[in-house]
Amino acid sequence: MPNKTFAKLKATDDYVALIVRPGLINKHLTSDQLIVLANLEKFGAVKYSAGHSFIVTVHCSHIEQAMEKLTEVNLYVASQTPSALFKCCDFCDGDLLDGLPLAKDLLEQVEQMPLKNRVRIGFNACTQACYNAVQDDLALIFHNGKVDIYGGAIPMGRRASSGHLLLKKVPENQVIDLVKNILGKYNASSIDKFSAFVHKNKTYFDQLQ
Ligand code: SF4
DSSP states (O other): OSOHHHEEEHHHHHHHEEEESOOOSSOOOOHHHHHHHHHHHHHHHEOOTTTTTEEEEEEEEGHHHHHHHHTTOEEOOOOOBBBBBEEEEEEEHHHOOOTTTHHHHHHHHHHTTSSOEEEEEEEEESOTTTGGGGGSEEEEEEETTTEEEEEEOOHHHHSOBOEEEEEEEEEEHHHHHHHHHHHHHHHSOOOOOOHHHHHHHHHOOHHHH
């Protein structure tokens, strides 16, 4: 078993874990990106996570240098403060690009939106949904210029369950405003867990449809 983990390093000194991805959509790593990760591992730890990210543990005194090295080779570093965090599928490595313009707009306009807790949003570019968006807090599943929106998943634990279909066949051009509206409503609510917010606001979601 690994002897250099985030927990073990943090117990000895001031370390932080960064969520790092090869790309927001592209999942392939380049040799330059692998070299940067390998070099950071020497002074911390690199782990692959269940959320399709690398967890890169770095010493607090090296955060800025690490971020600079990671972003220089186009590795994406997620915000460390609570915010919207997208997990896009890989668009079949570029073979299924109909949903790409919407995904890009969402990434530009909603990714890193400050929230009271991190909200994971899955974007899957076809109904096969092979990146398991329905296990994320919000799931956007694209099909023929329309999007089905699921929410309320409990991703782990004894009560684990997939999200429910909240809104069906939302036209592409309404998705961004709708997602911002849902996140804004969640942020203003007194409910902490996003899944609980979804389950307790059925009327709100019915009205949105
Ligand atoms: S969700 Fe669909 S488009 Fe995306 S990677 Fe899976 S099969 Fe391909």
